[in-house]
Amino acid sequence: MKSNFLIFILIISIAGFSQVKPLSVKKLVVVNSYSQYLASIKKNPNNELIEIKKVIPSIKLDIRYATKNNFMKQVMYKQARALARKPVVESLKKIQAELKKKSLGLMIFDGYRPYATTVAFYKKASDKNFVANPAKGSKHNRGCAVDLTIINLKTGKEISMPTPYDSFSAAAAAKYEKVSPEIKKNRDFLIATMAKYQLNVLENEWWHYDFSGWQNYDLMDIPFEKI
Template sequence: MRSYLVALIFITTAINASAQHYKYIDSTKISGTARYKRQVKTNPDKQLVEIKQYVPAVVLDIRYATTNNFMHRRMYQQPKAYARLPVVKALQLVEADLQTRGLGLKIYDAYRPYSVTVKFYEMTSDTNFVANPRNGSKHNRGCAIDLSLIDLKTGKELDMPTGFDSFSKKASANYPELSQQKLNNRQLLKAVMQAHGFTVLPTEWWHFDFNGWAGYELLDIPFSAL
């Protein structure tokens, strides 16, 4: 009996030591690497895939892998963009649609580990622009993309209401007091994304949620594990 209890204590301690604990949310609601792999085995559509491998023409400007962001420090170690497989397949259709117009996508951010969302919130708790970690973010589910449009001939971004990650009122997806060119460009981005299964976030013209996001778990997996 004594040896059994010692073994039980050892196993329990090991489990607790390896488990990630979160102060804003029940840990059972967050999937780490091991749980994520089990989910993918059950449903391959839950795989996080590198967007550039499926949409080679997309331009990446992963701001959180640089210091050019509102945190003013690197949040990611690799300048990569991942999303769930159905999300990336929808982006393939978006890119193909845009290319017929001489345009393409520039991506600023996609899948974001939950632990990074916590750091954002603790820097600025304005939930108009950062997700509340008590609920998690669509980015944490691999189902949100931050992006803009580029001209394929010049490689330059189209004129949009604000830059990425602006905390101003002009960042709203429906802010009216803009030049006609900015209004047209914002509406074009919104229309093409909506046509292929995405919905814009009201407070951020660049942020689009995949319409099937509710079927995917919150994740806290570093890029190095993907």
């Protein structure tokens, strides 16, 4: 009788497990249709990817991924362009105006980045902590992140920062302490100025800034030449 009862319990348990549904995995949505992108702009004008240089002519560009001067050591972009969603560009315009009062300005290394490029970065990067995981996508893929630094408008040269752009070293962190007082002042000034206009620094990259509300924008995989 006891053995029959145990068998009954076992059958009930197996039946219960068989009815448990596997956890659903949210599918990553990446916009790769230009028509779909245009439709999103009609729905919300803020979705438009804007050419930063056209809105802010005084801004300087150094698009490393359109050259071989980057950690990939190969050309990743066919065009040396910097784009971002409309609200991001509006913030950058305000930042540029504020910096100009101090004879300073922004130099942009990267803005919108097609999703396919993020996939390529992740495959090749030696330190995955410095590149976005394609499983989640990058804020760059959403047009809501910019990589940049500050230049002296009179000389056109970059002001001193803890590391070069795209350094995979510990010193690239936004709060890294073992730097000179001058460099710390420069880095912290950049971080604070960007934050005033809803662009927040990435913890391990002093040059990377994410726009507040990036969650409202889709990941995209549309090449520069189609925009």
